[in-house]
Each structure stands twice: as C-alpha cells, then as structure tokens.
Amino acid sequence: RLGTTAVNSCLLNWDLRSCRGFGIPNVLPASCSLSERNEGFLLVRDVNVLLIFLQPIVAWIPNKHYSGIYGLMKLGLTNVLPANLSQVIVLDTDITFATDIAELWAIFRKFTDKQVIGLVENQSDWYLGNLWKNHKPWPALGRGFNTGVILLLMDRLQRRGWEQMWRLTAERELMSMFSTSLADQDIFNAVIKQNPSIVHQLACFWNVQLSDHTRSELCYTKVSDLKVIHWNSPKKLRVKNKHVEFFRNLYLTFLEYDGNLLRRELFRCPSQTSTGRQRLQRMLEELDEDDQCYDFRRERITDHRTHLYFLHYDFTDNMDEAGVTLVTQLSMDRLQMVEAICKHWEGPISLALYLSDAEAQQFLQYALASQVLRNRRNVGYHIVYKEGQFYPVNLLRNIALKQVNTPYVFLTDIDFLPMYGLHQYLRKSIIQLELDSEKKALIVPAFETLRYRLSFPKSKAEVLSMLDMGTLYTFRYHVWTKGHAPxxxxxxxxxxxxxxxxxxxxxxxxxxxxxxxxxxxxxxxxFGWNKVSHIIELDAQEYELMVLPNAYIVHMPHAPSFDISKFRSSSLYRKCLRTLKEEFHQDISRKYGSTALKYLTLHLVRNRL
Structure with missing residues (x-):
C-alpha cells in the first residue's frame, strides 16, 4: 500500500511539462503502460529481475533493520541502472509526495562540482548516540543523513569509484560494528563522514521523517512547508506524532485516488504511440456511436487496469498431475463469500475482484483482519479496477483463469459454496476419468437454498433429504429451468x-x-449468456459432458445484482443482448464450420417461434 501511495502522490502532483523520467519497480501493473506514453519513463516491469542482480552485491552485509536485504539494495544501483542515466532520484516506498517532483529535479542544478549525492539531514538523534545508554551508532557527519529521498549524479558516482568507496567503508566499519542497524543509511553516512564534500544537503521539508524519535516538527510551521512525508517508523501509519492525523489523511487521499486519472492524456511529453495503443484506436474508430448497443461494444475493448496477485501468493505444485484450482470472480458486494468458500475449499483459488481504488483498500483491510484469509497462501487475488458501466464478468473470469498454475480448473461463481471435501473428490475424479488424455468437462450439480442461514449438507444423502423437505432446490428450477435441466x-x-x-x-x-x-x-x-456461450464452445470443441454423482455446490441467497436489475428493467439492454447472441452464433459458425451449425439453426428456429 505504501508503495502504491508513493507512486500515486508523485504522479498526481507531477507537472509533466518537465518530462523527467520516473522508475517504477513493479508498483503499477503492466496494463498501465506508462512507458508507452512517455519516453522519459523507465518502467521496471518485473522487480524480481532487478532484485536478482542486486542481491549478490549486498547479501554479504549483516543487517538488523526490519527491511532485511532489501534495505541495502540502494547501494548497488550504479551496477544495475543504465549507463545513460546521469541523474537519478531514489525514493523509499513509504514516502508521500505533497508537491511536484519537478521541484526536486531542479535541485540537481545547485550541486557543486564535487557533490554527487543529495540528502536530507536525519531528524532524530540516532547518530548522536544519546538515545539510550551504551547506544553506539555508525559514524556520521553531525546528525547524519536519511536515505529515504536520495538525489544521485550517476556519472560522477561512477568516476568517483562509488562501488569501491562504499565497499571498503562497509568492510572497515563492520569489523567493529558487526552489522548495520539502519541498513544502507549506515553505510551512506559512514562514506559521507570520510568524504563530506560529496553530499549536497537538501532542505528538511524534502524528507519530513516520522520515525519514533523524530524532531521533524521543527522543520515545518505550515502545510505549504511540506514537500515529502516519510513514514520511516516500523509502526508506519500507527506512529505516535502530534500531527499524524493530518499526515494520515494526506496519505489516504492518494491511496484512494482513482488510478484512471494517471492514464488520461495529461501526459504531455512527446512519445511514440505503441502498437497496442494504435490497435485500440483503430477498434474505437470502427465503432458506430449511433449504434444503440454502442456501450456494450465499447465495454468489450476497454483496457482495464489490473493488479495481479494483490496479496501474497505462494503455491506451486508442479508434481500434482491432478491439481485443480477453483476459479471465480466477484465485486465488493459479494466479498463476504470469499471467507466462506475458503472454509469449504482447501485447494488453490484464483479470484478476480472488480473494485474501485477505494474498494481495493477496503478489501485489503478485510483480508488482513480475517484469520481465515491471513492463513491462506494459495489464494490468488487479482484486482481489476472499475471502469465503464457494465460488470465485465467474462473478462474477470479470463483473468482469473490465466493465473492458474494447476493442470485443471473448477469454473464456478462466487455465490456457490462447494461441498466439504470437493477439492479431493475432484482430484480423484480427474484421475479416474482420465482427463489428461480425453476432452471431458466434469459437471458439478448445482443446488440452491432460499435460507440465509443453512445447515450445510455434509453428504449426498443430506442433500437428497433436504431436497425432499424443500430446504434445497435444484438451481434456478423456478426461474431458468433450461440452465441446468440437462x-x-x-x-x-x-x-x-x-x-x-x-x-x-x-x-x-x-x-x-x-x-x-x-x-x-x-x-x-x-447479465446474460456469459456462461451459456462458454458451454457452447466447449461442446463445439467436442468436450464430453460428464456429471459427477457425488459432487454438489449450493447457491447462497443474495440481493439481485445491479446488472440483472438493468436486464429486467431495460428493453434496450435485452435487445442488445439478443444482438450479441446473434453475432456470437455467426462467429461460432464461422470458427467451427458445420460442427457449429446446430447452434445457429436452433437459435434461428427459436427466434421465429
């Protein structure tokens, strides 16, 4: 979250007339395509690649700081960044910008010939060594400097032999200090202590530090004095500070900003249009704005911002030849079902969530507060950010489907609770029915209850009993019998x-x-035909449909979705759905030839009746 806010606050304050570059280590999803909008951007698509190069450079340094090895990696930037970068601003991910970063870029012009690093003085007494008895910090010049915001003149650093400089200093100090306490900051300060001429001291408001022992209130007297706020306490937003409510509100403002604002054509720097952008522009030009179904067609080509693996995911089981992942999607109003599904399904899950930026933060709080979700590492949460007026149900399904790393998937909806033990039962069925060598789709029968509180059936026998008693029904038997009658x-x-x-x-x-x-x-x-069309294509590809005799899922009651309400109330909505169905039938017939004629023929016959 802090990393996302750092990027948001920087970009939303940024006057891009300066056209200066900005490096983002995998904070924004690739679909943002910022590098395609501005040649000045350096967008690191996969931060793991960067870490692979940086780790061996600093892994030998013992570090007691809570950031671990990652807190040392700024030392090795001269080894991994492109040689043509002469000026670099390095930011910790726990900072919030309150001004235009162009003002910070301008400070490079104030560097003297010998200065290569720009830093703000440390705003606690850490390096003075008087915080507690026998406190022995690393050597520093006066109060020392904080490395949350760093200006680097890369070409000068290279000429000064930066790598050798910090390595020799670190080796010498570690002989008596044994480890760093503040990660890279200790080594930067030890180097500056030996070479004071290399540092350009920045004004304190460029790094207002909220550490536990901070004296940062001496740095500002009014809001306009604030440039960068640095949450450099392990407590982060819970730090004790008399102005913390103001700082927290500023942080939350950027946290909940609509990220689509960063994709608009506010980026005025010259750049070449990417192939993807050109293709999207052609597709837009092909749409007829006078078409009554324009909004439906426009939705299909909307490029949604996507944040894959929003929370930590750690599941790889390449040895499980019958591994199966539950795949589904949801919006904020179905969030309570996630915990319930996790209690019923112990296997891996791939979830696509359709949320606004603010809702994504609400989801984060929900997930962190849930003991059930905190204990799961095999659930992949993929955020698709809201844009447009329709729920992009099949886009969400496809995104969740593409992130699966098991051989098989269970395609379901968020409102269904699987029977207890379904995961293991499906694994056994996959092996018994030889899905690895045959095109088969295993059907899990669907039931529903009208009761919000249900004693969930623990066996098929209980399902049959509840059907007889009227506690359970076959799914949609009274509304849409055709959907599951076969x-x-x-x-x-x-x-x-x-x-x-x-x-x-x-x-x-x-x-x-x-x-x-x-x-x-x-x-x-x-609403409408999003699953039907998928089953048609499975049939067109000659999948054999097999019903599992001892499997079941139960649909839990909920309020009608906004989209089904629109379907029921809008004749235009229903008309456009019919149009899309006709176009789908034509496309499927062209794609599969004579095999798919039965779908088109049946569709035409039904329309005449």
Missing part, C-alpha cells in the same frame, strides 16, 4: 458412477476442465 437431477439422485449428458440450448453448468480450455467470450458483459 444435468438430469432425477438420474443424479440414484447415480453411483459418472454419467454422460448431451448439450442442450441454454445449458450453463459449472464444470471442471483442463486449464487450456477455451476462454470466455468477453462481448458478454453484465
């Missing part, structure tokens, strides 16, 4: 082995397939 629930009641069913019009079961299955058709947004 599952043949009457046969399922007595089945003990998987059985084959045939595709029928409007069939939309929840299935287990190989992860290389067809993607969902993204023309379908909001």
């Amino acid at each position: 599952t043949n629930f009457a046969k399922w009641r007595t089945a003990t082995t998987p059985y084959k069913v045939e595709w029928e019009a409007d069939f939309e079961p929840y299935v287990v397939v190989r992860r290389d299955c067809p993607e969902y058709d993204q023309r379908f947004v909001g």
Whole structure:
C-alpha cells in the first residue's frame, strides 16, 4: 500500500511539462503502460529481475533493520541502472509526495562540482548516540543523513569509484560494528563522514521523517512547508506524532485516488504511440456511436487496469498431475463469500475482484483482519479496477483463469459454496476419468437454498433429504429451468458412477476442465449468456459432458445484482443482448464450420417461434 501511495502522490502532483523520467519497480501493473506514453519513463516491469542482480552485491552485509536485504539494495544501483542515466532520484516506498517532483529535479542544478549525492539531514538523534545508554551508532557527519529521498549524479558516482568507496567503508566499519542497524543509511553516512564534500544537503521539508524519535516538527510551521512525508517508523501509519492525523489523511487521499486519472492524456511529453495503443484506436474508430448497443461494444475493448496477485501468493505444485484450482470472480458486494468458500475449499483459488481504488483498500483491510484469509497462501487475488458501466464478468473470469498454475480448473461463481471435501473428490475424479488424455468437462450439480442461514449438507444423502423437505432446490428450477435441466437431477439422485449428458440450448453448468480450455467470450458483459456461450464452445470443441454423482455446490441467497436489475428493467439492454447472441452464433459458425451449425439453426428456429 505504501508503495502504491508513493507512486500515486508523485504522479498526481507531477507537472509533466518537465518530462523527467520516473522508475517504477513493479508498483503499477503492466496494463498501465506508462512507458508507452512517455519516453522519459523507465518502467521496471518485473522487480524480481532487478532484485536478482542486486542481491549478490549486498547479501554479504549483516543487517538488523526490519527491511532485511532489501534495505541495502540502494547501494548497488550504479551496477544495475543504465549507463545513460546521469541523474537519478531514489525514493523509499513509504514516502508521500505533497508537491511536484519537478521541484526536486531542479535541485540537481545547485550541486557543486564535487557533490554527487543529495540528502536530507536525519531528524532524530540516532547518530548522536544519546538515545539510550551504551547506544553506539555508525559514524556520521553531525546528525547524519536519511536515505529515504536520495538525489544521485550517476556519472560522477561512477568516476568517483562509488562501488569501491562504499565497499571498503562497509568492510572497515563492520569489523567493529558487526552489522548495520539502519541498513544502507549506515553505510551512506559512514562514506559521507570520510568524504563530506560529496553530499549536497537538501532542505528538511524534502524528507519530513516520522520515525519514533523524530524532531521533524521543527522543520515545518505550515502545510505549504511540506514537500515529502516519510513514514520511516516500523509502526508506519500507527506512529505516535502530534500531527499524524493530518499526515494520515494526506496519505489516504492518494491511496484512494482513482488510478484512471494517471492514464488520461495529461501526459504531455512527446512519445511514440505503441502498437497496442494504435490497435485500440483503430477498434474505437470502427465503432458506430449511433449504434444503440454502442456501450456494450465499447465495454468489450476497454483496457482495464489490473493488479495481479494483490496479496501474497505462494503455491506451486508442479508434481500434482491432478491439481485443480477453483476459479471465480466477484465485486465488493459479494466479498463476504470469499471467507466462506475458503472454509469449504482447501485447494488453490484464483479470484478476480472488480473494485474501485477505494474498494481495493477496503478489501485489503478485510483480508488482513480475517484469520481465515491471513492463513491462506494459495489464494490468488487479482484486482481489476472499475471502469465503464457494465460488470465485465467474462473478462474477470479470463483473468482469473490465466493465473492458474494447476493442470485443471473448477469454473464456478462466487455465490456457490462447494461441498466439504470437493477439492479431493475432484482430484480423484480427474484421475479416474482420465482427463489428461480425453476432452471431458466434469459437471458439478448445482443446488440452491432460499435460507440465509443453512445447515450445510455434509453428504449426498443430506442433500437428497433436504431436497425432499424443500430446504434445497435444484438451481434456478423456478426461474431458468433450461440452465441446468440437462444435468438430469432425477438420474443424479440414484447415480453411483459418472454419467454422460448431451448439450442442450441454454445449458450453463459449472464444470471442471483442463486449464487450456477455451476462454470466455468477453462481448458478454453484465447479465446474460456469459456462461451459456462458454458451454457452447466447449461442446463445439467436442468436450464430453460428464456429471459427477457425488459432487454438489449450493447457491447462497443474495440481493439481485445491479446488472440483472438493468436486464429486467431495460428493453434496450435485452435487445442488445439478443444482438450479441446473434453475432456470437455467426462467429461460432464461422470458427467451427458445420460442427457449429446446430447452434445457429436452433437459435434461428427459436427466434421465429
């Protein structure tokens, strides 16, 4: 979060007429494509690549700071950054900008011939050694300097032999200090102590430090004095400071900013249009703004900002040949289902969440407060940021599907709770039915309850009992029977082995397939036909539909979604959906030839009736 806010506050305050570069180590998703908008940008697409080069440079240094090895990596920047970069500003991720960074760039012009580093004086008494008895800090010039904001003249650093300079200093001091306490900052200060002429002291408001022992209030008397706020306490936003509420509100302002503001054509620096941008422009020009269904067609080509793996994910099991991941998507109003699903499904999960920037922070707080979610490392959360008026359901499904790293996927919806033990049952079924060598889609029968509080069935026998008692129903039996009727629930009641069913019009079961299955058709947004179209394509590719006899999921009740309300109330919405269905049938017929004629023929016959 702090890293995202640092970027947001910098860019939203930035007057880009200066056209200076900005390096972002994987804070913004690749879909932002900032490097495509401005040749001055240096966008590091994968911070892991940078870390691979930096780690061996500093790994030998013992460090007690909570940042670990990452807190030392600024020392090695001259080894990894391009040689043509002469001026570099290095920022900690826990800073918030309150002014235009162009003002900071301008300070390079004030450097004397000997100065190579710009720093703000440290605003605590740490390096004076008087914080507690027997406190022995690393050597520093006076109060020392803080490395949360650094200006570097790279060409001069190279000429001064920076790498040898800091290495020799670190080796010498470590003989008596044994480890660093403040990571790279200790080594920077030890170098400056020996070479005071290399530092250009920045005004204190360029790094207002909120550490535990700070004296930063001496630095500012009014809001306009603030340039950069540095949350350099391990407590971060919970630090004790008499002005912390003001600083926290400023931080939250940038945290919840609509990130789409950073994608608008406010970027006035000259740049060449990327191939992707050109393609998008051509697609926009092909749309007819007088088309009644323009909004539907425009949604299909919207380039949503995406933040993959929003929270820590650590699951790789390449040895599990029957591994299966639950794949689904949701919006903020279904967030409570995530914890419930995690209690029912112990296997890996890939979730695409459709959220605003502010909602993403609410989700973060929810996830961090939940013991169930905190304890899971095999759930991939992928944020797709809101844009446009429709819920891009199939885009979300495809994003979640693409991030799966198991051979198989269980494609479901967020409102369904899987039976306890479904993950292991599916793994066994995958092996028994030889999905590795045959095109099969395993159907998990779907039921529903109208009760918000349900004693969840623990076995098929309990499901059958609850069906007889009217506590459970087959899914949508009273609203959309066609959607699941081909599952043949009457046969399922007595089945003990998987059985084959045939595709029928409007069939939309929840299935287990190989992860290389067809993607969902993204023309379908909001409500209607988003799953039906996918099952049609599975059938067109000759997938065999097999119903599992001892598997089930239960749909939990909820308020109608905004999109289904629009479908029910808007005749134009329904008309556009019919148009999209017709176009889909034409496209599927062209794609699969005679195999797909039955879908088009059936569609035309039904339209005449």
